[in-house]
Amino acid sequence: MPSVSKTAANASPQTEKPTHYTYLKEFRTEQCPLFLQHKCTQHRPFTCFHWHFLNQRRRRPIRRRDGTFNYSPDVYCTKYDETTGICPDGEDCPYLHRTTGDTERKYHLRYYKTGTCIHETDARGHCVKNGLHCAFAHGPHDLRPPVYDIRLSIMPLVTTLFSRYHAFNKHVSRLVKPVS
Ligand SMILES: [Zn+2]
Numbered sequence: 001m002p003s004v005s006k007t008a009a010n011a012s013p014q015t016e017k018p019t020h021y022t023y024l025k026e027f028r029t030e031q032c033p034l035f036l037q038h039k040c041t042q043h044r045p046f047t048c049f050h051w052h053f054l055n056q057r058r059r060r061p062i063r064r065r066d067g068t069f070n071y072s073p074d075v076y077c078t079k080y081d082e083t084t085g086i087c088p089d090g091e092d093c094p095y096l097h098r099t100t101g102d103t104e105r106k107y108h109l110r111y112y113k114t115g116t117c118i119h120e121t122d123a124r125g126h127c128v129k130n131g132l133h134c135a136f137a138h139g140p141h142d143l144r145p146p147v148y149d150i151r152l153s154i155m156p157l158v159t160t161l162f163s164r165y166h167a168f169n170k171h172v173s174r175l176v177k178p179v180s
Pocket residue numbers: 032034035040041042043048049050051052
């Protein structure tokens with residue numbers, strides 16, 4: 001029997017399935033070498049694994065050693081130009097860039113394959129609507145647990161501790177207060 005001690009909350013990119021890891025790490029992060037030579041056959045319609053134009057370029061999502069993401073999976077950048085694909089804050093911008101197909105959000109560690117697709121699966125196992133690169137799970141085997149930013153995941157704990165502390169204080173003050 002394989003060990004099942006690892007919980008969803010402890011999942012890290014290193015425990016991802018190889019295919020999922022490839023998408024998380026590399027999907028649309030590099031420019032297509034064939035496109036540069038005018039030889040890519042996946043340009044129209046655009047279905048290439050790599051980016052052709054800068055506004056299709058996706059940054060690789062990383063959860064840093066301190067548990068925080070390099071860019072938010074939820075908060076969109078207000079400076080990113082969707083036409084040119086340029087952000088004045090560049091590669092290190094902490095906000096989500098609305099790339100073609102919203103790939104920074106859909107293929108983020110927080111969201112990629114964490115929900116089941118509403119579309120059918122074809123005979124080859126691909127999504128009938130989104131094709132080979134569908135960011136939603138096609139079957140239970142294709143689901144992965146979301147990876148959270150530590151800043152968000154510890155918040156409920158902080159809130160709980162805070163309210164407990166207050167309750168305890170109230171309790172103590174009631175005990176020490178002389179009865180009037
Ligand atoms: Zn290409």
